[in-house]
Amino acid sequence: MSLHKIFPFLRWLPLTKKTWKDDLIAGVTGTIIVIPQAVAFAMIAGLPPIYGFYTAMITPVIAALFGSSYHLISGPTTTGSIVVFAIISKFVTPDSDLEAFVSLTILLSFMAGVIKLVMGLAKMGKLVNFVSYTVVIGFSAGAGILIAFKQLKHVFGINVPQGSSFYEIIAYIISHIKETNLYVLGVAIGTLLIALLIKKVRYISRLNMLFAMILGSVLAVVLGGNLHSIETIGDVPSNLPPFKIPDFNFEDMRMLTSGAITLALIGLVEAVSISRVISLSSHQKLNNNQEFVSQGLTNIISSFFSSYVSSGSFSRSGVNYQAGAKTPLAAIVSAIGLLLVVLFFATYASYLAKPAMGGIILLVGYNLIDFKRIKQIVKSSKREFIVLSVTLLGTLFLELETALFLGILISLFFYLEKTSKPNIAIVGKNQDNKFFNIIRDATTKECPQLKMIRIDGSIYFGAVDGISKYFTDLYEKNDQKYLLILANGINFIDIAGAEWLSQEVLKWRNRGGGIYFVGLKLISQDVLQKGGFAKIIKEENFFKDKNTAIATIFKHLDKQVCSECKVKIYDECS
CATH class of the missing domain: 3.30.750.24 (STAS domain)
Structure with a gap:
């Protein structure tokens, strides 16, 4: 077995001599994007914000070293956080016993990692080949819309209830549109416009998201900041992830087994689907088995550093690619950048405005919708259009994993129907x-x-x-x-x-x-x-x-x- 198979980073490491500037810019941009997300996702999982930072510091590095995708960014995700809370809260809640809740969450992450690793070593990556091109396009478009709409509360300054679904967000914003904070809306739209304008400037086009986020936050200060209820991400804790062995209690492991399997499958499909979405544009050849191994090692190793379950992130991977990343070095820079922010710049990072972040992620969401390929699918095949529609609408109105599996099942049904009539x-x-x-x-x-x-x-x-x-x-x-x-x-x-x-x-x-x-x-x-x-x-x-x-x-x-x-x-x- 060659060293390149054992240590995949040996393939891309020599490339960084020419790409380090692009990767540095993308990595710094990723650092800024991940700060507010790490806080939000940890809270969705029922964990203190610090665990979101631990996960965002450790997991991108391991995934970058052992993964096959050059642009996938691993870390805490919306789907993973929601599923974690749903699994653990059956046995204990954060309010009743936070320590036990955290302990079970980290153990669950370890178990999901083992399952992912075993699937990778068993070369089960071929299973992802059953996720058709059309399903990936539909899932990407649906996720882009979903990501964008989940930012609307930061764009309009309307306090949408936490965990609201796609249609609940629309209904709530429409019914409360009179409550729109024009200052907040001005910062979000201003940030979005700045990003679009800088994108057209030849020499600094790749810095558009980074500059837009900073200038948007400056705009928030100029407009009065807290005086006009323009929220910032708030205090950023300055702790580094401690080394701690998960509590390997047999009864707890037996209790969490079914949840760990579900979490592992969802995480793998999510990570590989995101990699495939980006590879459609980057034209990079992926190794699904290696991605399975990478995600497994990431969850296993990070669980020893107080991190909870991670997977590929749609928004951060999208930002990473669009910011000009060329190799996984960008993911490592992003993680190191977060570590430095937590250690030395936590005070400054706390001034980043949520509306500015919302404006940037609106752009990311839009860019995830591949209008050209959707048009090709609509023109070429009614069956493929049905698969696209079901996956896209399922992503918006159902759970993400349900939408993916539904799209896969329908595309397989059409395939079997076609092959059943030679x-x-x-x-x-x-x-x-x-x-x-x-x-x-x-x-x-x-x-x-x-x-x-x-x-x-x-x-x-x-x-x-x-x-x-x-x-x-x-x-x-x-x-x-x-x-x-x-x-x-x-x-x-x-x-x-x-x-x-x-x-x-x-x-x-x-x-x-x-x-x-x-x-x-x-x-x-x-x-x-x-x-x-x-x-x-x-x-x-x-x-x-x-x-x-x-x-x-x-x-x-x-x-x-x-x-x-x-x-x-x-x-x-x-």
Whole structure:
């Protein structure tokens, strides 16, 4: 095993000689964005704000060193925080016993990390391949809208209740629109405009979010700050994450097992989906297994430093990419930057205005919506449009994990439906003496004794019923006793397909004819050979080319019929 597989950071570390400036800018921008989020997410999880900072300091570094995505930023997330609170609060609440609540939360993080790591080592990253391109686009667009709308309370200065859903946010803001704080709105819109304007300035375009956040906060001070209820992120604690071994209590671990599995699966899908969303633009090739291992190690190691469960963050990963990050060094800079802020600049960081942060994240949310690809999907396929719509709307109105799984299930359903109906074409010879689909060329003719068909698709359990009905029609409605299958387009045959195929061969043989195969791939013959079905079909009925097959089958044809035949399309007929 190469060192690059054990230590993935060896692949990108040499690149930082040229990219360190871009990564530095993106990392500093990420530091500013994560400060208010770390506080908010910890509070959503029912934890003191300091645990959000611990998680945001430790997890990005480990994920950057062992992950495959160059732009994914790991840390506390909305989804993870909500799920953590839902799992732990079944057994203890922060109000009843905060110490026990924190202890169980960190243990849960460790357990989820172990599950992620095992899945990665077992190379289960292929599971993510079932998350289709359209699901990723829909999830990205939905998350972008959701992220933007969750910032509206900071944009309008309206006190939207904590934990409100998408439609509850809309309803609340509409019903309380008269309460809009114009000073707060001015800071948010001003920050957004500054970011857009700086983006157009050639030499500092990549600094647009960083400058906009700082200038937006300055604007808040100029407008009067607290005098006009323009909130800042408040006091930033100045503690570093302490080393502490999680409390490995067997009863607690048994109690949290199902929750840890759920949390691990959600975290993995979330992290890899975010990586895939960004890779659509960055064109980076990802290693899903490595990402599983990375997320597992991140949760395991960080749990020893008082951190709770982490995953990929949509908003911070989006900011990281849009701010010009080139390698995972940006994530490490972001974490180090947060550490330095906590140690030396906590007082200054407390002046960052929430409306300025809201304005920046509105821009991030908008940029997550890939209008170009959505337009392509809408134009190209109704089925893909349904998958896109369900995933997008599910992200807005359901739990994020539910939306993802729903999109995956629907896309798999459409895939299975499509593959359950392989294309079957009847083949003959045309006037140019070439084999051709009879519906494509009016001059194409068939032999009255030999039926020739081409199957494009796989013969598996989902397709057997449809193919069986087609073959029944061939058997009952045609006089030909011999059937030649052009099998180059058959991708694979499973045990159900092999069982049906062998019985179909016997049925045609009992009528005095037979079924023959041309060009069946070795991989498609695998089950036939190992399961003994090839012996039933007979090895001599498999051919490598059509001409040899036809010459062999011709020997079995009724020569009386041949003598009266007016078609005579094969060389042997003459």
